[in-house]
Amino acid sequence: MTQFLIDIASWVFIGIGSFFVVAGAIAILRMPDVFTRIHGASVIDTAGAGFLILGMMLQVGFSLVLLKLVFILAVFLFTLPVAAHALAQAVLHEGIKPQLVEDRSASAQGDGRQP
């Protein structure tokens, strides 16, 4: 009975993680700006990967595989925000400004390609 409940919780977590992975990928493809695309990538990095790995953790129980999954999740949570921060800093250093609400009417026809 307990194993059945753990299975159900694991499948629910894996379903939520799959949803967030696909949603973040759609955001990366459809968002108008580099900064908003970084937001979509961060959705995949935290919510998608977090829920998927949590679901896998519930599947394996206490073993060495659980420790490896914990390490992979820790690597994700430490390195991917650093990469996103460095990317946003490099974009700002290049001179690309975020699209703001007030100039949306001026550049609504563009595809996010700023000089």
Next chain:
Amino acid sequence: MFVLAAAAVILALALVVARAVKGPTVFDRVLAGNSVGMLAILLLAILGFLTGRPEFLDIGLTYGLLNLIGTLAILKFFRHGDLAHDPNG
């Protein structure tokens, strides 16, 4: 259920690769490359569970550590034009 997760990750990989091909600036491509590396690690883990061989997780761990180094190296190269840039000199 792992099949559904693998299908979702492969679909996400296709969308992200489409952004990498389309991306107007080089930063879109760097972002897409970083996300492709992350999704590849997830796909490795799911594949390990599907085939009953969790040894794939070690490869995923190594690849996750290399992913950050690669992204930072590419960003540094495009910012300074040189990987051995000295901030003091």
